[in-house]
Amino acid sequence: MGKVIAVSSGKGGTGKTTTVAALASCLAALGYRTLAADFDAGLRNLDIALGMTDFAVYDLADVLDGTSPLDEVAAEHPKIPGLFFLPAPSFLSPEEIDPAKLETVIARAKESFDFVMLDAPAGIGAGFLLAARLCDAAIIVATEDAASERDASKTAEELRGAGIEDVRLIVNKTGNYKRQKLDELADGIGVRLIGAVRSDREVPFAADEETALVLHSGKGAARDYLDIARRLLGENIPLK
Ligand SMILES: Nc1ncnc2c1ncn2[C@@H]1O[C@H](COP(=O)(O)OP(=O)(O)OP(=O)(O)O)[C@@H](O)[C@H]1O
């Protein structure tokens, strides 16, 4: 039975989509069949971060209305075996999605994937709540600024309210932050730190080239994401 992990943030632009693409790539490369699902119906762009823009033909709406089975709509990455992508609906807002139908789709996904990563929209609106309702665990992606911290706290509160207890924090785009500072940030938000990701210009470069980060670079942020993927799998990788 697979595990569904929602990646959320509160504040926009902290790196949710980058995180879903990078962690899903790493988990697949480590041998785990992984589905990266775009839940950001309004601003769908997970295809770019995965390097799969040519694969967003059918989407979640086709699975929800029964036109196509999930196995056909979820396309496998051309260069990373075991990594699959489910595009967000182009013409369906989160409010129009029937939660019960979505629950059935996710239950089906859990049967055939080891991990299902949900790229939740920013904020705590309908799209976020759908992801919160369906996930087994969540990752909050925050940056070091006060607004992001406050929004991350609110997100953590909402997730706990939805009954999600396994909530971890990634601090993204870090500069010279010391470990102690990162722990203080995690304490302030009220969740455990799973890792920090360096600010790395290879991230936007990879996106500009529509290439998965881990295929573009093996160091910097790509390396940080690999460490986080290993921690997700239960390996004891010390935080640097
Ligand atoms: N570690 C990093 N180093 C440098 N740039 C980064 C890093 N992580 C993300 N970015 C850049 O920050 C921007 C926002 O990232 P991303 O789209 O992943 O955020 P998001 O949280 O999904 O945004 P939204 O809330 O709009 O969905 C992108 O231009 C991305 O390339």
Ligand SMILES: [Mg+2]
């Ligand atoms: Mg995004």
